[in-house]
Amino acid sequence: MTEQKQALFTIFGATGDLAKRKLYPSLFRLFKKGELADNFAVIGTARRQWTDSFYHEVVLDSIKDLMHSKTEAENFASHFYYQSHDVNDAEHYVNLKNLGERLKTQYKTAGNQVFFLAMAPQFFGVIAEHLKSENILTGEGFERIVIEKPFGNSYATAKTLNDSLAKVFTEEQIFRIDHYLGKEMIQSVSAVRFANPIFESLWNNRHIDNVQITFAEFIGVEERGGYYETSGALKDMIQNHVLQVLSLIAMEKPEKFDEAHIVKEKVKALKAMRQYSSQEALENFIRGQYIAGKFDGENYLGYREEDSVAPDSRTETFAAGKFLIDNERWAGVPFYVRSGKRMTEKGTRINIVFKKEAENLFADNCDDQPVQNVLTIYIQPTEGFSLSVNGKAAGQGFHLEPLRLSFRHDSEFLGNSPEAYEKLFLDVLNGDGTNFSHWEEAARAWELIDVIREAWDGDTSAMPTYTARSMGPQAAFDLLKKDGNEWAWQPDLWYKERGYYEK
Ligand SMILES: NC(=O)C1=CN([C@@H]2O[C@H](COP(=O)(O)OP(=O)(O)OC[C@H]3O[C@@H](n4cnc5c(N)ncnc54)[C@H](OP(=O)(O)O)[C@@H]3O)[C@@H](O)[C@H]2O)C=CC1
Numbered sequence: 001m002t003e004q005k006q007a008l009f010t011i012f013g014a015t016g017d018l019a020k021r022k023l024y025p026s027l028f029r030l031f032k033k034g035e036l037a038d039n040f041a042v043i044g045t046a047r048r049q050w051t052d053s054f055y056h057e058v059v060l061d062s063i064k065d066l067m068h069s070k071t072e073a074e075n076f077a078s079h080f081y082y083q084s085h086d087v088n089d090a091e092h093y094v095n096l097k098n099l100g101e102r103l104k105t106q107y108k109t110a111g112n113q114v115f116f117l118a119m120a121p122q123f124f125g126v127i128a129e130h131l132k133s134e135n136i137l138t139g140e141g142f143e144r145i146v147i148e149k150p151f152g153n154s155y156a157t158a159k160t161l162n163d164s165l166a167k168v169f170t171e172e173q174i175f176r177i178d179h180y181l182g183k184e185m186i187q188s189v190s191a192v193r194f195a196n197p198i199f200e201s202l203w204n205n206r207h208i209d210n211v212q213i214t215f216a217e218f219i220g221v222e223e224r225g226g227y228y229e230t231s232g233a234l235k236d237m238i239q240n241h242v243l244q245v246l247s248l249i250a251m252e253k254p255e256k257f258d259e260a261h262i263v264k265e266k267v268k269a270l271k272a273m274r275q276y277s278s279q280e281a282l283e284n285f286i287r288g289q290y291i292a293g294k295f296d297g298e299n300y301l302g303y304r305e306e307d308s309v310a311p312d313s314r315t316e317t318f319a320a321g322k323f324l325i326d327n328e329r330w331a332g333v334p335f336y337v338r339s340g341k342r343m344t345e346k347g348t349r350i351n352i353v354f355k356k357e358a359e360n361l362f363a364d365n366c367d368d369q370p371v372q373n374v375l376t377i378y379i380q381p382t383e384g385f386s387l388s389v390n391g392k393a394a395g396q397g398f399h400l401e402p403l404r405l406s407f408r409h410d411s412e413f414l415g416n417s418p419e420a421y422e423k424l425f426l427d428v429l430n431g432d433g434t435n436f437s438h439w440e441e442a443a444r445a446w447e448l449i450d451v452i453r454e455a456w457d458g459d460t461s462a463m464p465t466y467t468a469r470s471m472g473p474q475a476a477f478d479l480l481k482k483d484g485n486e487w488a489w490q491p492d493l494w495y496k497e498r499g500y501y502e503k
């Protein structure tokens with residue numbers, strides 16, 4: 001039986017997009033499952049002057065697609081309280097404290113507190129400071145702080161941010177969200193690796209030729225141009241999500257499958273990654289920006305024409321590169337990564353490309369070349385994995401036929417599986433930081449990324465482009481070609497053959 005959790009949540013930035021789109025629905029999912037029942041309350045805060053009843057309407061609206069019964073939804077919303085508050089104003093924390101104390105008794109939350117900072121990172125330090133100075137932190141129950149990306153804009157800014165949080169919270173109390181770590185198939189990477197000796201025994205440079213990580217998005221920059229102009233694909237996706245996934249693939253087997261041991265191995269893997277010089281960064285990383293394109297009868301704007309984007313912007317909407325890991329397991333194995341907006345279709349996947357057999361036993365029997373074995377882990381939109389293998393084509397004679405052993409979750413399963421934020425919220429309540437980013441991981445990721453960013457900033461040559469709804473600029477393909485490799489997943493070819501780009 002599910003044991004209900006006891007906690008008072010304080011959401012800073014309660015009127016914002018993240019709170020409405022992700023936080024309230026995730027809390028509601030936990031409520032429907034009984035993880036949250038009677039002993040929780042939520043204080044929502046932001047500067048806007050909202051009443052509790054208006055706040056309830058907002059919460060109800062945010063969960064409308066998930067609710068089956070009005071009574072249940074209203075019961076859930078009744079746990080929410082709104083407190084208008086400017087985080088820079090010390091006096092306002094007094095109201096917050098008083099309300100918190102009242103709700104702690106009313107809802108029997110055992111003094112447990114979760115602070116969710118759904119606000120710009122420049123406010124994190126001031127909030128943490130006031131939580132301490134205004135005695136909102138009492139040490140009575142557990143006290144945890146959850147923060148969103150971006151965690152800094154460079155190593156230096158991330159360090160400043162971390163130092164300010166560390167004055168108030170210990171590392172164990174800080175939960176840095178990387179929502180990809182809450183996704184089902186990212187969590188499954190370790191199961192695929194360590195629960196299957198057939199893979200784990202091959203998981204090294206004797207058998208793996210290269211690893212490819214693709215985070216392709218079909219959407220453009222949407223209404224987030226203002227933020228994206230300060231970020232670009234490198235910082236928005238590669239520094240955090242992609243490097244997190246890479247470290248899970250590359251880490252050594254942890255002694256135990258728990259937070260401390262997993263994090264230790266991830267950090268070791270990140271530290272073994274080659275620190276490029278500026279010149280090496282330019283040789284191994286490429287970028288691109290989408291330009292207007294037509295696909296299947298639809299016209300797409302170029303990035304520079306999007307809202308809140310400078311007409312001469314040099315922000316990359318696509319980044320690809322090759323990382324190398326200088327340790328015994330991975331020496332010589334390129335880890336290719338790519339991520340971009342307005343790519344051919346949405347697809348997050350990992351391709352583990354195994355080495356070819358040195359000799360083709362069947363060369364005298366047929367002209368068919370065996371395909372390389374590729375293990376693909378599908379993160380989204382579908383979830384599952386497949387292995388491409390060679391078989392004999394049925395019938396007379398001997399011919400090789402490429403086959404695919406495939407497992408994909410069906411749509412019914414996907415509909416019922418927990419959403420990333422929901423899982424992460426539950427982890428926070430359970431004090432389990434396994435699926436969160438830790439300071440050492442974030443710090444090392446910034447060290448790897450800063451040099452690429454600086455090299456690009458110093459490069460004044462024309463910005464490479466790619467047409468909207470394609471798989472990135474030509475340079476992304478050349479990057480692999482110069483190693484004698486190619487991307488295992490090229491969905492654009494499928495669309496090209498069927499004339500989608502001409503329509
Ligand atoms: N939206 C998303 O999907 C994602 C967001 N993030 C990150 O999460 C954070 C929040 O994003 P998002 O919700 O989109 O941002 P919004 O701009 O929608 O929300 C910001 C919130 O901060 C509040 N706020 C701003 N200044 C103050 C202040 N001085 N005192 C109190 N409250 C203040 C605003 O309310 P008010 O104006 O009423 O004060 C609002 O509730 C950002 O760091 C973002 O990068 C990360 C990943 C995804």
Ligand SMILES: O=C1O[C@H](COP(=O)(O)O)[C@@H](O)[C@H](O)[C@H]1O
Nearest residue numbers: 149179180217236237241348380
């Ligand atoms: O963190 C981010 O992730 C989203 C993509 O997340 P997904 O779960 O929809 O795959 C991306 O669109 C956004 O730019 C980035 O900030």
